[in-house]
Amino acid sequence: METLRQAWAGTWNSLALVAPAGLFERLVAAYDEPHRSYHTLQHLRECPLHFESARALAAQAGEVELALWFHDAIYALRGKDNELRSAEWAVRELAAASAPPAVQG
Numbered sequence: 100m101e102t103l104r105q106a107w108a109g110t111w112n113s114l115a116l117v118a119p120a121g122l123f124e125r126l127v128a129a130y131d132e133p134h135r136s137y138h139t140l141q142h143l144r145e146c147p148l149h150f151e152s153a154r155a156l157a158a159q160a161g162e163v164e165l166a167l168w169f170h171d172a173i174y175a176l177r178g179k180d181n182e183l184r185s186a187e188w189a190v191r192e193l194a195a196a197s198a199p200p201a202v203q204g
Contacts, residue, residue, distance in 0.1 A: 106147035113161035116196045138171035
């Protein structure tokens with residue numbers, strides 16, 4: 100979990116922002132829900148590792164990296180808007196962190 104926490108801190112650091120208190124724990128809890136078969140905590144652990152090989156290709160690497168953290172944070176089994184709701188959660192958290200509008204999406 101420490102490696103994941105370090106990756107989380109690095110993501111926010113790359114955006115020159117401070118993550119809202121408790122957000123890491125809420126996000127980890129979401130990806131650790133028992134009904135998930137994919138987009139699990141293990142999947143979340145893999146995302147930063149895979150992103151490192153493509154980081155140099157991203158014009159706004161911090162934003163892409165944060166999107167990976169939230170890409171399916173909300174996962175309702177029959178939900179047809181999981182990605183949208185996940186993105187809305189990310190935008191709310193970015194606003195709470197006082198991210199500039201360009202970063203919020």
